[in-house]
Amino acid sequence: MFTNNDPFAAYQQSSVEARAASANQHDLVRMLLEACLDELTKIEGHIDNRRIAEKGASVDKCLNIIMGMDAMLDMENGGELAANLHQLYDFCHRQLLSASINSDTTKLAPIVQVITDINDGWQHFE
Structure with missing residues (x-):
């Protein structure tokens, strides 16, 4: 939810929505992976600064991205x-829950590595 006090956030959101609307499936996956990496960075900052509510919101976004990407997998033909x-x-998913419950930023590094590796793979896939 945006207020008149945050025009930059409104611009960013509309920019993301425009990119998503014109993206193909591969671009959408890359956008999701990049969004996940961005949220992981935010989670680390929230944990370090003890911003519990913000941490929870970022963890929720990350989990939704991860679960959404998992749900998109074609397990029959893939x-x-x-x-x-x-x-x-x-x-x-499990590592992120553990990192959140324990407010342990060291548990974020393996997630960042996995998502980065997947993202790197998608960069070469067309």
Whole structure:
């Protein structure tokens, strides 16, 4: 929700929505991965600064992205790749919950690495 006091946030949101509306499936996945990485950075800052409500909101966004990407997998036709991505998303989900519950930023690094690796793979996929 935006207020008149935050025109930059409103601009950013409209820019993201415009990019999403014109994106193909591969671009959407890349956008989701990048959004997940951005939220992971925010989570670390929220934990470090003891901003509990903000941490919860960012964790929720990350979990929704991870669960959404997992739900998009074609487990019937995706073969080993889909199965491996499912396991990676499951790991990230569990690790993120643990990081949140324990307010432990060290548990974020493996998630960042997994999502970065997946994102790097998508950068080369067309």
